[in-house]
Amino acid sequence: MNIIDLFSGGGGLTEGFKQQSYNILCHVEMEKDACDTLKTREAYYYLKNNNKLPIYESYLAGNISKEEFYGYIPSEHLSKVLNYKISQNELPNIIDNINRLVGKTKIDGIIGGPPCQAYSTIGRARNDRKKEKDERIYLYKYYSKFLEEYNPKFFVFENVKGLLSYKDIYKERLLPKIIKEFQSKGYDVNHKLLNSADYGVPQKRERLFIFGIKNNLHKKANTFFESLLFYREESISIKDLFFDLPIMSAGETKNEYSEKKPVPFVKNNLRCSNEYLSQNISRPNNNRDKTIYRLVVKAKDSGKTIKYNELPTSLKTHKNEKHFLDRFKCLNENEQSHTLVAHISKDGHYYIHPDLTQNRSITVREAARIQMFPDDYHFENSRTSAFKQIGNAVPVYLSSKIARTIKEILK
Known part of the structure; x- marks a missing residue:
């Protein structure tokens, strides 16, 4: 089926649909770094389909520049990525560009999730003060414009849990208004809060x-969520997820797998045909941070969590000892990760590696694995940008199950 991808980010939702053989006609994304990532992934699929993957591997290894790499790719594949901020002013340009790309091709689906910071419960009091001017609150109306323009069979709209309780400037819950807006375009609509860990994501x-789902298809949206339940499965632990990755220290880059064999789940879903591991980059840390990390990991091993106000005075750098006391957090190696968020682009204190001997925060590749990006998925253009794209993504493994379920109910 042919789909368009709005508010694409680094491509987590998209990758899951690609894995289920959907044809992505175009992506619309405002961040340039994320657009470059999407172009690189489009290039990967072109090379894979034409038995030219050594070119991609050469790029990952740093043997050719991005410009040289893109030179191997026909322009129609790279031009699928539209670098636009979806807004009232840009909407006509975006639609014109999409129409140019798709021609007379029928669009079967629209996927995507607008930026979620406006709806998040974190910082809600601060965001409430600027509700009247915050355009992000009403991005769903632009999403609705695309539904009206292209009349697809289905759509998938993803956002944060906070949207369930969010109230607009009229102090009315926004979610019922969003659903009513989508219903007015001729769709049967349903919603559900999904936990990725219930669907095999670590x-x-x-x-x-x-x-x-379009009313004239005579199917109900709740059928999708009922069918998706079939794909529930237990997820592996962080220990198993990282088992085949190399031991390394803070500030190191090790783009080689260890000699340990990956567990079957990793082998089947994350490891790729090539044996080149990319972007396994660990953030450097100063001695104070590494001292704190050791304390946090040791406490975790004994079943405790250290709060910021419990640290030795010599290790504290903030005077605030009443709020945000869980600034340092270690992953539990015997469980799944806690939620990975874009703040990891600023520091890794909330994602400390559980192995005390390594004494560091997680690498870009380890974060990508938590979000179930394949090991050959490359994020442009810096370590910071890569962490941000990964933190904002939909886990690929969940996205793939969503895409598969949609195909089944539309048969």
Whole structure:
């Protein structure tokens, strides 16, 4: 089926649909780094389909520049990525560009989730003060414009759990208004809070999914969520997820697998045909941070969690000892990860590696694995940008199950 991808980010939702053989006609994304990542992934699929993957591997190894790499790719594949901020002013340009790309091809589905910071419960009091001017609150109306323009069979709208309780400037819950808006375009609509860990993702991550299916198809949206339950499965632990990755220290880069064999789940879903591991980059840390990390990991091993106000005075750098006391957090190696968020681009204190001998925060590749990106998925253009793209993504493994379920109910 042919779909368009709005508010694409680094491509977690998209990758899951690609794995289920959907044809992505175009992506619309405002961040340039994320657009470059999407172009690189489009290039990967072109090379894979034409038996030219050594070119991609050469790029990952740093043997050719991005410009040289893109030179091997026909322009129609790279031009699928539209670098636009979806807004009132840009909407006509975006639609014109999409129409140019798709021609007379029928669009079967629209996927995507607008930026979620406006709805998040974190920082809600601060965001409430600027509700009247915050355009992000009403991005769903632009999403609705695309539904009206292209009349697809289905859509998938993803956002944070906070949207369930969020109230607009009229102090009315926004979610019922969003659903009513989508219903007015001719869709049967339903929503559900999904925890990625229930679907095999090694991460406890709750997100709200709104699914709509065209009324004239005589199917109900709740059928999608009922069918998706078939794909529930237990997820592996962090220990198993990282088992085949190399031991390393803070500030190191090790783009080689260890000699340990991956567990079957990793081998089947994350390891790729090539044996080149990319972007296994660990953030450097100063001695104070590493001292704190050791304390946090040791406490975790004994079943305790150290709060910021419990640290020795010599290790504290903030005067605030009443709020945000869980600034340092270690992954539990015997469970799934706690929710990975974009803040990891600023520091890794909330994602400390559970192995005391390594004494560091997780690498870009380890974060990508938590989000179930394949090991050959490359994020442009810096370590910071890669962490941000990964933290904002939909876990690929969940996305793939969503895509598969949609195919089954539309048969």
